[in-house]
Amino acid sequence: MIKNKSASNIMSTNLGELELHVLEVLWQKPHIDAREVRDGLGAQRAPSLSTVQSTLERLYRKTYVDRIKQGHAYTYHASVSRGSLLGRMMGDVIQLLHDGRMETILSSFVQAAADLDERSLDSLEELIREKKRQQLVIPGKESKSK
């Protein structure tokens, strides 16, 4: 029996490290049971079977995975694609940069906000071109500004 749940309420920030590793295993090999998930985690980070089972249960409740009952056990598969989850996480980052809530948590090359138009970018490019021309007229200036 497959329970379809909407993935629209997924918040990328409510996933723990182990949950992400479990999802990674399920993306590579869908429709496997908890024991196979544990094996897929590798010897280095393999937790106990009960930890994997509770992680899968949490992921199911958070609607990141679906499950099918086969005999006495469930097999699991991811209900959200890797690309979609990453897209959401990137969207979160962009949103955090945009509204300034997390300005101290991450630094970005260009921060998002809402006051730049094409004309401003064009005039900045013109300014840079002008500076380049000046440097060509005065040789040696480029090395100084480096």
Added chain:
Amino acid sequence: MINTLGSLSLIWLMLWFLLTLAFSLLYPLLRPLLMRLHPAHGSGLMLLYWAAPVFLAFLASLMLFTPMPDDLLISPHCHGSCARHAPQITEFSVAVAGLALAVLATAALLGNFSYNAWMGARMRRQFEALASEHNGYRLINAPQPVVFTLGWWEPRVFLSKGLLNQCSPIQLSVILGHEQAHRSRRDNLRLLLVRVFSLVLLPEMRKRAMHDIQILCEQACDFKAASKHGAIAVAETLVHVGRLVKNASLPQSSLAFNGGDLSIRVHALLSMDGRTNLRPWQLVIMVAVVAYILVLALDPLHHGAEWLIQWLDPSGLHVH
């Protein structure tokens, strides 16, 4: 013991409040000077500036309670007895209230710091779990053009495939140079500290302080990248990435770029030779001046604290 701790706490809190007020009022005058400095120095000084009220207040409060030779720093005076004394509350409930307030204030600062530190660390772990390791950065297989640095003590640079595919090797090198500068300067931690220390500022002043140090940190990293690739290459890359992100189909329909900041950074790069470097002797003079003011302030602080205690606890100061 409680009376001494309560008095010290109350004096610390009052001084912290007064110094915050004074530093906020002085900031508009000092800001142009700070912004004219080389951004690497300016951002360091700005962190010290906003951390100063809480630490200077604490240091001054401790000095008031530290035994010193008679009449050295505090003018001689008597409250019934003429023995050497520190300003002390005698009313137990007032002392407990002072101590409780100080504990609350410290817990609020530490709580804010810990919460943000935890959030940042968690976010870094999440991206690390999904990113693949490359030379100097972690690649995220996502179409959005984004690059950012996450983490406090050992920050990591994350770069999206969307940005990687739309940049030339030189532009990529500029971007990574900028982000590596954030990493080596531990800018996230620097910004978090200013965020915590500025919690006591009025919202407008806090916003301004945060924005100023953010701009200085970005400029410091731009300048670092420019030292390798040249100011023009960095400015061109900034505008290129600005255009990429602006044109990207991002989840938020209203999303664009911080044009004001981008413009400030490009202008700063094109005139980077005009920024003043802070020399070590200037720093030594600054520290010496602050120390001198602190020592000179002890006498008025002592009498001010006694006035405050007398106001809170009229029976207080006459017994030492």
